[in-house]
Amino acid sequence: MRIAVVGGGISGLVAAYRLRRALGDSAAITVADTRDRLGGVLLTSEIAGEPVDLGAEAFVGRRPEVPELLRELGLADQLVHPAGLRPLIWSEGRIHPLPGRTLMGIPAGAAAVEGLVDAATVERIATEPDRPLIWRPGADIDVHSLVADRFGEQTVARSVDPLLGGVYAGSARSIGVRAALPALAAALDRGAASLTEAVAEALPPSSNAPVFGALRDGYGALLAALAAHTAATTARDTAVTEIRRTAGGWAIDPLGEFEAVVLATPAPVTARLLVGIAPTAANAAAGIELSSSALVALELPKDTALPPNSGVLVATGESLRAKAFTLSSRKWAHLAARDTALVRVSFGRFGDDTVLGLSDAELIDAATADLATVTGVPIVPRSAVVQRWPGGLAQYAPGHAERVAEIESALADFDDLAVTGAYLHGVGVPACVAAASRAATRIAAGATAASA
Known part of the structure; x- marks a missing residue:
């Protein structure tokens, strides 16, 4: 069976690796990427002769996907954790401690941001439970609209935006509550009487487990291991320009003909490739900036x-x-x-x-x-x-979950076409590993059924 994986970032490499494990040596897997290297937005370079990550450097350590993948690949000894130091916030021309007891910078109480915001904002947060909260279950708005209204503009600018900027290279104005803060949205849906109550309910339980993990030699070690274990044919410096349905599967220009395809491309590229195949999915993907x-x-x-x-x-x-x-x-x-x-x-x-x-x-x-x-x-x-x-x-804007659901629903009838990538269910590496694994499982199941 010939399978094309379009996109050689972490999502594409994990999908190819999972397909190799599921289908064995007989599968002919091709991984294509527009860059002259694999890895996408993960890149390990050198400085002073030592490895340094120039994209993401860490992953959420409390999720299991990356540690499990490292163990599978024989890289468990690469796993490292932070030294346990806290970050600072630069605001008003000086440094401040990062507030504690916050959810992506949204405080669970006024004490968390004392000294970072002014007295009027502290008072606004302290009295927030006394003001009626209007929230329609299932609603989704940008984080700024919610937090600025309840906790004030300073809370957004000085506590929330710095954290969202690190995760999404965005701001509270470009990110939706439901996609970025699902636990908070769930607490509001359940009827939390205030934002203060919802944040307190959504905070994860205290744990001594490290929040983050990384690889001692950088993500390049993981990328190299995935490529080696996948043993795929790679087409670098290659832009896929069109995908067309054929009697036997898919014609993929300029790669050739394949029985199945995984699109592990950014949202705009996915939209362009799907427009003639699944226009509803293409339209939804095109809305992701x-x-x-x-x-x-x-x-x-x-x-x-x-x-x-x-x-x-x-x-x-x-x-x-x-x-x-x-x-x-x-x-x-x-x-x-x-x-x-x-x-x-x-x-x-x-x-x-x-x-x-x-x-x-x-x-x-x-x-x-x-x-x-x-x-x-x-x-x-x-x-x-x-x-x-x-x-x-x-950018996980308001309505992101609906866009993703529309993409996946429009492709549900295809057992030989799957999509994956950081624009779907999370921008972090663990989320990408999980989404890519699901895409590979779907393609492998279709291949098994076709050969039965």
Whole structure:
């Protein structure tokens, strides 16, 4: 059986790997990608001769998908966890501790954000349970509209936006409550009398388990292992331009003919490829927008006086050009052991692609200047690496769940076509692994039934 996987990011590679395990050596699997490499928006490069991730660097450690996949691939010893330091927030020209007892920055009570917001906002949060809350079960609005109304604009700009910017390269205005905060939406649907009550109900139970995990040698180790175990034919620098139904399956230009296909492409590409096959699904996918970003990795002298924290998130409206700083040598013990200090500086939010037009030198200068501002110490990089991510992250806008349901419903009758990717059920690597595994299971089941 010939199967094409269009898109060689983590979603496509996991789908191909799962198909290989399910169908065995007899399956002819081809993975195509427009880039000259596999991995999509995951990329491990080098700085000072050591691996450094220039896309995502971590994953949610409380989800099982990545640790289980690492064990399957014989990479369990690659799993590392943070040193346990807390990040900071840069707001009003100074640093503040990251509030505790929040849900994606939404506080469970006024005490959580005291010192970060003004007294009037603290009072607004404290008295929020006394104001009637109007919420229609099943409704979905952007996070800003909900939180600003109940807890004030400062809470959004200084607590919520910095966290959403890190996850989605977006803001509270571009992200919907139901997709980004399903537990909060569920609490509101169940009749929570206030946002305060809903947040308290939605907070995960306290746990000593590490919140995040990473790979000691970067995501490149996982990508290489997936590619090796999949043993697929790869078509790099190859843009799939059209997919057409044939008597025996699918004609995929320029790859050839296949019995089944997995589309592990970004939402706009998926929409374009599906328009002649499943126009309803294509229309829904076309409604999912993307955000662009850029990252600068700075190699600093080992003795640079960085704060004893994991990073610094930047509030909306600040004069800094960067949106976040990951103090990697503080955050990760395995990086602290290196001979240099490593800092990742992130740029770019949804609706503003100007970062893509800046030169490498301009981005490095901005990263250096902004880091000096937030740390209060001279920053003199030994070297730096720049990576741009045009259209790298999907925006989970209000109505996202309905769009995804429409895509999946429109494709439900196809047992030889599946879609997967970070635009469906979560932008994090664990969510991508889970969605890709489901797509592969569906294709494998169709193949088994066809051969029976």
